[in-house]
Amino acid sequence: MTHDRSQHRHRSASNSQSPDDVTDVCSAMADDVAELVRDAGAEGNVVVTRTHHGLTRFANSSIHQHVGDDSTTITLSIAVAGRSATASTTTSDLSSVGDLVTRTITAARQQPVDNRWPGPTPQTTNQLAVDDAFDAGTADASPAARADAVRAFVGASGTSTEGQAGIAPFLPSAGQTDRLGARYRVTQATSTTAAGYLDTEATWTSFASTTGHRVASKATRATIDGIHRTVDTSGAAHHTSWQLADLDPATAGIAATTSATWGQRPIDIEPGDWPVVLGPEAVASVIAFLGAYGFNAKAHLDGASFVNLGEACFDPAISLWEDPFDPRAVGLRYDAQGVARQRYPLIDQGVTVNLAHDRRTALRAGVECSTGNALLGAESWGAIPMNPVLRNGTSSLADLVAGVERGLYIARFHYCRVLDPKTQVVTGLTRNGTFLIERGTITTPVTDLRFTQSFVDALAPGRVIGVANDNRYADSEFGPGMVIAPSVSLARWSFTGGASG
C-alpha cells in the first residue's frame, strides 16, 4: 500500500457516486487502516462508516429547520499484547488516520492487560447472503422531496371528520383502518397545528479486521414522526421504513389531527391501578427498556438484569424476537464487530431464552459466540437487541378495546426513566392520546397521567389480556427504527399521579 494510492481512493468518496461505489471506497479505506494497524504490530478491528442524513423539521405548521450532513467516521478497536484501546475520527486522510493509529497504540501500551479483549474478529465469521435493506431513492431524497411529504402531513389539519374520527387515532400503519369508538364522535373538524420531522438516512459501513475478515453493508431509513395540536391536547403519528416511498405522510397527518381533535377537553381521573390497552408506541417503550436493561448480556453478567434464562417471567402471549431479517427491518446486516446479525428468540411464549451478546460478553459468559449485537462506539454499555419484534397476536385492536370493561387506552409514553433496573420499575407519563374505555368502547379523553410500574410485572403470566395483530415500527422515544411492536391489552398498570400531581 502506498500513501498516494490510499489518498486517491479516500478522496473519491462522495455522494455523487453510486451506492456500490461508496461501499467500495469505504471498504478500501477500512482495508488500508487495518493494514496500518497490522504494520504497527497491533491487532484489531476497523469500521468505516459513511452517513448521508437529511432532516426536515417543522413546527407551528411550517418548516423551520432543514438540515443535511455528510460524514465519514473511522473507528478502531485495537490491542497490543492484550492491552486494548478504542478510538474514532471523522478525519479520513491517511496521514491523520496514521497518527490516530499511532496514538491509539501508544495509549494501549500504557494499559493493563485487558482480560476481556476478545481479539480481532476472525475471518471465519459467517458472511450473509442477504440483500441490504437499502433503497437508492431514499438515500438520494432531496430537501424538496422531504418538504413535499411534510406538506402532506401538515395539510391534514382540519380534515378530522366523523367518519375518520372512528379510526384515525389508532391507525396501526399506513392503509390499515380498524374501526373503534362507536360512542365518541367528533362532529366538527378542528384546525390543528403540526410539528415534527421527516428524515432520510443512508449508512454505509465497511469492516476489516487484522485477521483479514472483511464485510460491508449499507442501509437506509426514512421516518415521519409528528403531532397535530389543539389548544389543550395533541395527537401523534409515526411511520418508519427502509424506503421513503413506504411512508404515507397524509394518512399519518390525518391520524395525528384526528387524535388531537378527539382529545380536546380531557377530564381528570383518579390515579391507581387501571386495565390498559397500550398502543404500539407505548409498547415500544416497554420493549426498549427490556432490551437495554434486561436482555443486554453485560447487564446480566453484572447482576443488574431481571432475566433468568429458562424462566417463564412473562405471559405466554409474549414472544419477542431479535429479527433483523423481518422484511420491514431497517439496519445493517453486520454489527460493529463485523459479526453477522442473527434472528433468534429473546422471549418464547413467555419464557426468557436468550441474551444479546457482543464478542466481549460472549467471552465473559463463556457462550459459543456473539449474537451480532455489538454497538459501535458503545462497548462499555453492552449489547442490545437492535431489531426486536414483539410478535403479533390474533386479535384486532378493536377486539382488545372491546374486551375492556373500564380502562384506559394509552397511545404513547413520555420521559420514561428506570427507578430500579433489576425489577424494571419505571416512571413516566402518558402523552399524545390518553382515552377512557368504558364497556368496550373508547368514550372520553383523559389528561396525561404519571405511572410508576414494573415493566416485567406488567407482562407477567396472567397479566396480558391480549396482543393485537397490528405490529409495526413504533417510536419508543429513544429514536426511530428500533422496535416493531403491536398494541397490547394488560390487566393492570399503576398510575401514581394525575396532571395536577
Add this chain to the structure above:
Amino acid sequence: MGADVFHGVDTTPFGWVDKAIESAIAAGATYADARVCSRRHQRLIAQNGELDSVANTDDVGLGVRALVGSSWGFFATSDLTDTSARRAGQTATETAKASAIVAGPPLRLADVPVAVDHYATPCTEDPFAVALSEKVDLIVAATSTMAAVNGVTVATANLMFWDIDQWFSSSQGHRIHQHLVESGCGMDATAVNGHETQRRSYPQSFGHVEKGGFEVVRRHDLLGHAHQTAQEAVQLLDAPLCPEGEFDLILESSQLALQIHESVGHAVELDRILGWEAAFAGTSFLDLSELGAFRYGSDLMTITADATIPGALATFGYDDEGTPGQCVDIVRDGVWVGVLSGRDSAHLADVQPGGMVRADGYNRLPMVRMTNVGLVPGKDQLDDIIADTRHGVLMATNRSWSIDDRRLNFQFGCEIGWEIVDGKRTRMVRNPTYTGITPTFWRSMDRLAGPEEWKAWGVPNCGKGQPMQVGHTSHPASPARFRNVRIGVSGSADRAGRR
C-alpha cells in the same frame, strides 16, 4: 479587538468557514454563519479493579447555517477542503429554499455586536497531557476500593475530558476562535440482592464535569470517597423504604441542580415556549404574556443563566451565533423575568439575545441551550435547616428523573435519603422519591443554604432536538427545604413488597 487577537491560533479553518459563507450568500441566503469545530474527547472506564475501556474520539468538520425566509438551512461535512466548504454553503442555502414549500413567517435576527475575538478556558493542567497510566491507576484503585467492600457487586469509575477548538464567522463580520477544555470524573458502587439493586455515586450520578483541566479530577479525590460510597450502597439494601406522605423535603445541592435543570431550565427555553420543539422535547407551561408577572417560586427563588461563572461547565466566551456569554436574570425574588433565547427568537419575547445558542459538534444545527442556570445562594446552612425541620426527608444524588412535556408534573428518585425527625437526621431510607407540580413546588421553598454550600454542578448529558443533541449545562445550587411535598411515590408492585 482586531485580527491580532488570533496570534498563535491556527487560522487556516477560517478559510473554509469564509468560503462556505460566501457560497451560501451567493446562492441567495440573507444571512449565513459557519463553524469549523474540532473536538477531542477521551473517556476511561474501570470496573471492579480492572480497566474496562479507554476511548479517544476525534471529530472535526464544518457546519454552515443559511437563512432564507422562514427557515434555516444547515449542511455539515467532515470533508475539509475548499471545494467541500463551497458545496456545503450552497447546499445549506438550497436546503433552506426548499422549506418555502411549507413556509412560515420570516425569521428576524436580532442584532448583536460583531465580535472579532479569541477566548480560551483557563486551564491549569492539560488533561490530555496527563499520563494515561496515572488516569488508569486512579480509577482502577477507586474501583478496587469500592469492590473490596463486602456486598458490592459492581464498582465503576470514569474520567472524561474534552478539548474543543472552534472557528466561527458570519456574513455580518464575526470572526471568533474559542478553545474550550472540560474535565470530569465519577464513580458508583452497585449492590444487588434478590429483589433489587442499590447504587451510590460520587460526586453525582452522571459524573461531574467542569470547565478546566485535570485539576478538576484531583480536587474531587475519588479515592478518598470510594469506601464510603460503596458502604452506603450496601447499607441501602437493608434500609427501610422511604416513608410515604406529604411532609418536608430537603434536597442536597446536586439533586436540586437537576430539579432546576428539569423544572426551570427547560421550561424557560424560548424555543420550547414558542412551540419549536413541541413534537419531541415538548413545550412549556409558561406563557409569554406573563413574563415579568408570573409567580414562579417563593421570594427565596432567584435564578440566573450565567455563562461567565469561572469553572462552571457551561461557561464560554461566545455562543455558536457569536453572541457573548453573559448573565441573564431568569427568576428574580420568585417572579419569572427572563428566558433562554437566541438571535432568531429573542424579538418574539421582546428580549435581547442571551448568548445561549449552542450545537453538539460541527454537524448539528445550533439551538437554544441552557448555560449555567442556577440559584443565587441564600443565607442558611444545611445543618440549621435540618435542625429546624420537625419531620422530613433529606434526599441526595439523583437516581431517576421524569417530567412531562410541559415541564409541570415531575417525579424524581434519589439514591439515598435520611429521615429527619425533630430536627435530627435519623435512619437511612432507600428508594426515596418525590413528586410535584413545578410552580407549587418552587413556591414551597422556605430555606436556602448560602454560598459555603453552593456548587455549580455540571450536567454533561442534556438531550434535546432532533437528531438528538447532547448539551453540557451546569446548575449552581445549595441545599434547600421545600414544604409539604409528596414523598415516597411507589407503584403497586413496590407497595406489595414494602418492608
